[in-house]
Amino acid sequence: MNLWRKLACAVLAIVLCAAAAANWLAPAGYARQYREATSAPPSRAHWLGTDELGRDRFARVLYGTRISLLLAPAAALLSTLMAALIGGLAGYLGGIWARMAMAVTDLFLSLPWLFLLITARALMPLNVSPLFSVMVTFLLLGLLGWTTAARVLCTTAGSLRSADFVRQARAAGVRGQRLFWIHVMPNLKPVLYAQFWISIPVFILSEANLGILGLGVAEPMPSWGSLLKELEGLVSVSEEPWKLVPLILLVVVVMSFQLLLTRQDEVAA
Amino acid sequence: MLKAKIAGHALALVATVLLGGVLSATLVRLAPGFDVDEQDLDPHLSAESAQALRAARRQDHNILRFYFSYMNRAAHGDLGTSLALGRPVRTLLRDRAPLTLRLLALGLGLAWAAALALALSAAWLRLSVYDAVSTLVSGTLLCLPAAVLALLSVLWNVPGSLAIALIVFPRIYRYARNLLAKSYSLPYIVTARAKGLGEGRILFWHVVPGVAPQLLAVAGVSVSMAVGAAIPVETLCGLAGVGQLAWQAALARDLPLLVNITILVTLVTLLANSGADVIGHMVRGQES
Numbered sequence: 437m438n439l440w441r442k443l444a445c446a447v448l449a450i451v452l453c454a455a456a457a458a459n460w461l462a463p464a465g466y467a468r469q470y471r472e473a474t475s476a477p478p479s480r481a482h483w484l485g486t487d488e489l490g491r492d493r494f495a496r497v498l499y500g501t502r503i504s505l506l507l508a509p510a511a512a513l514l515s516t517l518m519a520a521l522i523g524g525l526a527g528y529l530g531g532i533w534a535r536m537a538m539a540v541t542d543l544f545l546s547l548p549w550l551f552l553l554i555t556a557r558a559l560m561p562l563n564v565s566p567l568f569s570v571m572v573t574f575l576l577l578g579l580l581g582w583t584t585a586a587r588v589l590c591t592t593a594g595s596l597r598s599a600d601f602v603r604q605a606r607a608a609g610v611r612g613q614r615l616f617w618i619h620v621m622p623n624l625k626p627v628l629y630a631q632f633w634i635s636i637p638v639f640i641l642s643e644a645n646l647g648i649l650g651l652g653v654a655e656p657m658p659s660w661g662s663l664l665k666e667l668e669g670l671v672s673v674s675e676e677p678w679k680l681v682p683l684i685l686l687v688v689v690v691m692s693f694q695l696l697l698t699r700q701d702e703v704a705a
Numbered sequence: 706m707l708k709a710k711i712a713g714h715a716l717a718l719v720a721t722v723l724l725g726g727v728l729s730a731t732l733v734r735l736a737p738g739f740d741v742d743e744q745d746l747d748p749h750l751s752a753e754s755a756q757a758l759r760a761a762r763r764q765d766h767n768i769l770r771f772y773f774s775y776m777n778r779a780a781h782g783d784l785g786t787s788l789a790l791g792r793p794v795r796t797l798l799r800d801r802a803p804l805t806l807r808l809l810a811l812g813l814g815l816a817w818a819a820a821l822a823l824a825l826s827a828a829w830l831r832l833s834v835y836d837a838v839s840t841l842v843s844g845t846l847l848c849l850p851a852a853v854l855a856l857l858s859v860l861w862n863v864p865g866s867l868a869i870a871l872i873v874f875p876r877i878y879r880y881a882r883n884l885l886a887k888s889y890s891l892p893y894i895v896t897a898r899a900k901g902l903g904e905g906r907i908l909f910w911h912v913v914p915g916v917a918p919q920l921l922a923v924a925g926v927s928v929s930m931a932v933g934a935a936i937p938v939e940t941l942c943g944l945a946g947v948g949q950l951a952w953q954a955a956l957a958r959d960l961p962l963l964v965n966i967t968i969l970v971t972l973v974t975l976l977a978n979s980g981a982d983v984i985g986h987m988v989r990g991q992e993s
Binding site for chain 1: 717721724844845847848849850851852853856857860929930932933934936937940941951952954955956958959960963964966967970971974975978
């Protein structure tokens with residue numbers, strides 16, 4: 437592991453630990469209002485100041501990080517499982533199934549990701565409870581984000597179908613589900629891991645985009661997307677630099693994932 | 706071979722339109738408010754008129770007839786009426802498309818010019834510092850959400866097309882740079898260098914023609930990226946284009962409008978991808 441990857445691991449570990457310890461680091465919670473100190477600059481009581489509703493920005497960043505870093509991997513897991521089932525199975529079966537899977541993924545991939553997301557999000561009720569909005573946002577990411585991974589898995593499973601060890605297993609009488617689960621699926625694992633890790637930063641950025649556009653996690657629940665929405669009211673970076681902290685944190689985390697992914701990309705390729 | 710390829714793409718386009726039409730009709734039918742008409746509450750209408758209106762709407766209860774009439778209207782250019790804005794979808798799209806097209810053309814032009822200039826100069830100069838700096842810049846831009854770049858462009862008074870260029874540029878640059886780097890390690894390039902050919906000649910006579918088909922494929926995909934970027938850029942920069950219209954439709958749950966925009970966007974991106982594929986095929990054909 438080179439120095440950059442070690443650094444990326446350390447950054448992710450620190451951010452994860454801070455997010456996990458949000459209850460201790462910011463015991464007042466993300467929704468508590470300090471009405472006497474709205475839009476306050478950083479102070480000893482509020483390290484990153486308060487937002488226009490008087491909520492402690494540091495607490496909101498910690499809890500928002502927790503939500504984004506907990507649910508983006510959950511959505512990535514869902515999308516990877518769907519990709520494994522759809523792409524892996526279609527590639528293993530081959531023929532018309534593989535062609536159909538490729539056609540569907542091509543159609544999905546021809547749609548710009550953000551268009552697809554906002555269309556699907558608009559189908560759901562917008563006026564929902566904050567918790568439900570969190571679930572809906574990340575569930576949508578998971579349910580719609582499987583196509584690229586499915587394409588890769590379909591191709592990999594297709595090549596495994598004609599591999600020597602699968603032919604030998606078939607010749608030895610292994611058929612159907614057993615052949616798929618015991619012989620093909622374990623060999624798809626490296627690609628699955630790679631696709632899982634690749635999806636996480638993509639989903640983090642997608643949630644941020646949705647949040648800024650007002651189609652993500654609902655108030656008062658914080659997430660990186662809803663925290664970045666505050667940048668809309670930013671007059672000047674030099675006057676209020678502390679408002680950029682959520683953005684810097686997001687860039688650092690996504691960059692750390694990208695650095696860790698360099699090897700995963702090689703595996704996926 | 707080329708004809709078969711074009712026919713395949715045309716078939717995919719027709720299938721997309723049909724599939725999109727069915728999806729659109731289904732969503733309109735499932736949308737809240739379907740089969741409800743405020744004319745029912747109009748006190749000026751007689752009981753007979755209200756009855757006649759209800760009977761006309763009842764025809765839509767037959768799902769097959771509903772699909773057929775919807776597709777028939779769509780084939781004649783009637784894309785329905787926006788629920789939120791109360792205007793025909795066709796008019797809304799006609800009014801807003803020019804701005805979006807101008808924005809996309811400028812943004813894509815800038816992104817491609819910057820990405821190619823940087824990737825080619827990095828390949829030519831082969832300076833590790835230059836390569837590291839350009840990779841760091843593009844890597845940082847890749848880690849920024851598109852909406853944040855749009856917000857920063859508002860803050861710094863940068864035109865929307867530049868914001869689109871900044872969103873698309875790192876993706877093109879990374880791909881182009883990797884392609885060029887891989888191409889430089891090929892045996893025939895190593896041989897050309899060993900024979901004493903100049904760097905410029907190697908780059909423009911041997912490397913670039915080799916990677917042109919793949920770059921053309923990325924050109925098709927970059928249209929899709931730029932269209933996706935148009936939503937946050939137009940929304941946050943206050944530009945009245947199709948991207949902003951899609952966002953307004955999403956917030957108002959205006960499904961007829963949103964689904965029609967999505968189908969239109971899919972068609973545009975499919976056309977771009979098909980065009981890039983066909984041109985790439987022709988280039989490969991000429992080379993062989």
